[in-house]
Amino acid sequence: MKIRTIFYLMGQGCMNIIKNQLMSFASITTISACIFMVGIFYTVSVNMDYMLDAIETTMGMTVFFDEGTSEEQIIEIKGLLEARNEVHKVNYISPEEAWTNFKNEYFTGKEDQLAGFEGENPLKDSASLEVYFARLETQKDLVAYIEALPNVRNIRQAEQVVEIMQSFNTLVRYSSLVLVAILLIISIFLISNTIRLGISTRQKEIEIMKYIGAKDAFIKGPFIIEGAIIGIIGAVIPLSIIYVFYERVIEVVTTEFVLISNYLIFMDIMDIYKNLVPMAALFGILIGLIGSRVTIHKYLRV
Amino acid sequence: MKIRTIFYLMGQGCMNIIKNQLMSFASITTISACIFMVGIFYTVSVNMDYMLDAIETTMGMTVFFDEGTSEEQIIEIKGLLEARNEVHKVNYISPEEAWTNFKNEYFTGKEDQLAGFEGENPLKDSASLEVYFARLETQKDLVAYIEALPNVRNIRQAEQVVEIMQSFNTLVRYSSLVLVAILLIISIFLISNTIRLGISTRQKEIEIMKYIGAKDAFIKGPFIIEGAIIGIIGAVIPLSIIYVFYERVIEVVTTEFVLISNYLIFMDIMDIYKNLVPMAALFGILIGLIGSRVTIHKYLRV
Amino acid sequence: MIRLENVTKVYPNGVKALDDVSFEIEKGAFVFIVGNSGSGKSTLIKMLMKEINPTSGSLFVEEKDITKLRRSKIPKLRRSIGVVFQDFRLLEKMTIYNNVAFTLKVTEAPIRTIRRNVPMVLSLVGLSQKANMHPKQLSGGEQQRAALARAIVNNPPILLADEPTGNLDPKTSWEIMKLLLDINLRGTTVVVVTHDKEVVNSMKKRVITLREGRVIRDMQKGDYGYEN
Amino acid sequence: MIRLENVTKVYPNGVKALDDVSFEIEKGAFVFIVGNSGSGKSTLIKMLMKEINPTSGSLFVEEKDITKLRRSKIPKLRRSIGVVFQDFRLLEKMTIYNNVAFTLKVTEAPIRTIRRNVPMVLSLVGLSQKANMHPKQLSGGEQQRAALARAIVNNPPILLADEPTGNLDPKTSWEIMKLLLDINLRGTTVVVVTHDKEVVNSMKKRVITLREGRVIRDMQKGDYGYEN
């Protein structure tokens, strides 16, 4: 095929978009709508994931030590733990802090009852470490490791809560995966419908071209160009909309929901687009291919 | 218009569905896909709402009483509280239970330290009531009410947690509302696209009918019937799919996520369908109307 | 029956298809309209059934000015005119039988009438065998005859035929012309656009000749004319 | 050039359009094919350009059996045949100029050729003025001439014209016929399906007459025949 012909076919592809206004409009909006939906749900679920990850790091356990373990030994263990990457953060709780916390929790408003403890810290051997998980999945290993350390008396952890959280994360992750997958399938389906409807309106045109002696490539060419352009436009629109509204929505949510705003940790739009943009581009290409496939199979056989 | 003509037009409407296979297929699947999406998201968000409501009822506060308040007085207050409908449940915690809980929490593994308390319950005046909320929104009123009761010394509540939960609920509720709304708008849009594409392929046919002297109603009739049938089929398919899979998905989720299964309280499918089915039916009617509208405005003016 | 008063039609792209045309056709007349390709014959037909509107001037059908017709009255006008379109305009998704029956269904004619008239006109145009075929399964001439059958099935007071024998062999053409004459004798006003010199010359009917949108000749018992 | 051997075509609905037809057309010949409406003329043309395949028998074009042609070779066959379709088949979304140029673009002809040939053939068929219009903006006869222009623009070795003057007035018809004769004199094999008795009778070319799918008459310097 001559270069000139390729340019001609590209020109025809562009012309087709203008000439088949209804079809182009329908295709572009369908693709936009689909990518928009998938994009929104992808963004929401990626953020949910991200937030759950962040919440995981607020989960932890308390490690108690044998009577007589010195502060230095505990600090040493703290260092050991911090070096592990299952661990997000380690806090040292001195016996004094432990007693203060205890009093605050149990005897607020009835300080008189504490008379018996005057001057003496009943928890003087209760220095402890608060260990926060970086990842819930490895929590069991970490517990096993800590239990094997010298001087560790026992570990108090809200095991149930941790596991519940973990289950919940998994559930959310799988559900959003399934939902995004369903949306993707539906999108591909809707778009191929639109393409087929559009092509059927041009069936007569394609047949005439064939009767005049046009080769398949000559007829497909403009369709592929057309499909690609429509795909690109159809991807750029929703991505721009999401881009523009993302920061706004975050702003609204964080100001409206101040209370939970420190659980609402949003990803940077660029981190999301790192995956979303290639996905959308792939979609565009896919559409071009589907479009030409359908043409070949349905209407070129004359 | 004669009855016979109406029957004829209805027959034509049915025939059109068979004759315009591609178009009918595209319309039905588009509508199905849209209702399916909206249906799934509606189901998911309704269930989330339901679960959050259920979780709210596990949130509560502890009410402590003045020294010397008798058990009878406390039980009486318990009765008072149970009568209120902001209250989901009230538990009486006797001083013995309080002390047992306390010991379990703080002295497991170091029972030796408890020697000083032997034989005496240091919390003997700490009988309390655990009050669970039926609705988080009314929590503040309830607190005010309880504080005004005689003998109440203080209320310990995880106020922060309650408010966080409440914010979270609101956020989820609004988000799912917005998402379902977006899906609905996209659906209407996609469907009207499909209808327009379909009608444009029949533009010539409609024009010819007009040239022969057919009145608008005569041309619109079959389109409306066709639209209604397509709408109905397009609604029945996704509703059936959701119906069939709903119980399965619940089963899988509750067996796979045993740990959180008591937080996963699913609504009865019938309760969901109570709203979803009329919504889908409305959709079908809407589609019939859009279809005929488009016909009138675009192609009947010849 | 049909009267044109200073009708001019300029298409949106600037082509002047009709230029100040005036004539009258009485009830029950049989008129040929002839003229070169592109002289405005089909434009005239399209205007009479209000497919297009004139740029200026008035058209009267049965004493009503159809340029002023309300939209809701258009179907009534079209039902009173049977048209054989130059490009046939058959409904592709219907069988030939249904294409013809459609004209009657539109007017909500009794089923009996449909069952009687449709096979009758199909046999008149020689298409009884093809009643259950679709337009695409017919030859060019057969489609043309189907279009004619559709135009005459409801006995309209006016029959406009745009090139009704363009795809027909001379023998079939003659049969069709005799059919049109028959219909005319039963009272229908018939206007035939044609290029068939032989037919025009031998039928000795009124002939209106157009050239470049103007009436250049209008003769009772006329002929096709030599210079064309 | 063109040879048919016992060609029979039965359409899926059971209509036998051609029944054991055999004949040969030599290179450079000018042949009329005549016959009643529905006698199988268009079926023959469609088969020669492989729009449809025969039920049995073989068709040879330039000594190649086109019933055995591979799919990828069909465009080459069609480029060697210029066809005027009975229903025109113009591309509605293109101007007349582009419709005609399309035939050349398909063969990747140099731009110079396109720029020279397209206006030339348009003026030959008298459509220079209408080059930038779309098919729907043309009269029936103008569309027919556009279809002819498209068929001849790339000087194909074979020209098939199905009823090329059905919508034309006698004068224009004659001009078109002279054009076809011209093309034939320059070496193109021309096959014309027509109902125009006068033209056939006065041109004194070979006439193949079909009736109900059979060749009933095949005469050198023939005429239209009386019984038709």
Ligand SMILES: Nc1ncnc2c1ncn2[C@@H]1O[C@H](COP(=O)(O)OP(=O)(O)OP(=O)(O)O)[C@@H](O)[C@H]1O
């Ligand atoms: N829709 C249109 N837009 C623009 N110009 C048009 C349109 N329809 C017809 N014309 C032009 O108007 C003129 C008259 O067209 P018309 O179809 O009336 O011719 P006609 O007499 O029927 O010719 P023919 O015998 O070839 O059918 C022609 O020059 C044609 O090109």
Ligand SMILES: Nc1ncnc2c1ncn2[C@@H]1O[C@H](COP(=O)(O)OP(=O)(O)OP(=O)(O)O)[C@@H](O)[C@H]1O
């Ligand atoms: N696609 C088809 N399916 C079924 N039957 C067909 C089809 N095309 C043509 N026929 C039938 O085959 C026969 C021959 O058709 P053809 O088009 O070849 O006739 P023709 O000689 O070109 O007639 P005309 O002069 O009217 O154009 C006719 O009886 C017609 O009804």
Ligand SMILES: [Mg+2]
């Ligand atoms: Mg005309």
Ligand SMILES: [Mg+2]
């Ligand atoms: Mg034919």
